[in-house]
Amino acid sequence: MRKIRFCTAALLTSALLSLCAGAAPAEVLKFTGSPGFLLSPAMVVGVYTPEGKTNFATFHRGGVASSGKNGAPLRIVFGINNTGRSYTYQCLKAAGACTINLPSVKHMADVMLFGRYSGRPLSGDQALLTENGGYQDKLAVTGLTAVRGSAVNAPMIEEFPISLECELEDEISVTEGRPNRLMVLKVVKVWADESYLDAGGKISPMSSAPDSSILYYSGSRSPAGGFYGYGEFVGKSGQISAPYRAKK
Numbered sequence: 001m002r003k004i005r006f007c008t009a010a011l012l013t014s015a016l017l018s019l020c021a022g023a024a025p026a027e028v029l030k031f032t033g034s035p036g037f038l039l040s041p042a043m044v045v046g047v048y049t050p051e052g053k054t055n056f057a058t059f060h061r062g063g064v065a066s067s068g069k070n071g072a073p074l075r076i077v078f079g080i081n082n083t084g085r086s087y088t089y090q091c092l093k094a095a096g097a098c099t100i101n102l103p104s105v106k107h108m109a110d111v112m113l114f115g116r117y118s119g120r121p122l123s124g125d126q127a128l129l130t131e132n133g134g135y136q137d138k139l140a141v142t143g144l145t146a147v148r149g150s151a152v153n154a155p156m157i158e159e160f161p162i163s164l165e166c167e168l169e170d171e172i173s174v175t176e177g178r179p180n181r182l183m184v185l186k187v188v189k190v191w192a193d194e195s196y197l198d199a200g201g202k203i204s205p206m207s208s209a210p211d212s213s214i215l216y217y218s219g220s221r222s223p224a225g226g227f228y229g230y231g232e233f234v235g236k237s238g239q240i241s242a243p244y245r246a247k248k
Helices: 087-095 105-116 138-142 236-246
Strands: 003-006 043-048 055-060 061-068 074-080 098-102 147-150 155-157 162-173 183-195 216-218 226-227
Touching: 003 236, 043 074, 043 216, 055 074, 055 087, 055 105, 055 138, 055 155, 074 162, 087 098, 087 162, 098 155, 098 183, 105 138, 105 226, 155 162, 216 236
Parallel strands: none
Antiparallel strands: 003 183, 043 055, 043 098, 061 074, 074 183, 098 162, 147 155, 162 183, 216 226
16 A cells, blocks of 8 residues: 655545534433544554654544644644553653554454553563553554654554654643643644545545545444444535525
């Protein structure tokens, strides 16, 4: 799979964030204390450890914070629930950079592994250390390939169709009295597999290959919670709003 660089981060559009809401009676749509029903992209964050080893972890609470139009930076955010326990947080703070890697549907199992097990150094020589509940090298278990970024000191996953090289710009406390943070990243370079480019050279959320859709996740505890591919395309926003604009 061959990725190419994009000169402007603004080309990364709908592939990053999707929100699905079905029609329901108003009395049903009550907040229950969890935003898990919201779909968001499955983002595999890549960092180098202080020892120079790769570490990848999955996060799904986040998306585009600013679009990058008119020369402004494209910014991505993602949330870390407990920065006191997160090894990714420690590595990201130390390096000041990371990558956001967007997997396709066929990599669902890898995404689960990256999110379920810690990449902290553990005792022993085997990659899989089930007795300790974690991995020394999660990437080795998956067989995926790490590639060093060219703009920031962080690793990308070659087999994932879209990767963004990012600098850590800020972190925001989101829960008073708890170590929960929203990490704000400035995108400095975007990479995408050529098969995901449309005729105009913009990034598409899927290619013509099976299971190629960018992967999304719903943390809902309902039976519908879990992974999703890109949904059915139903129309361009400008075309849909044309009749209303014509009446003005």
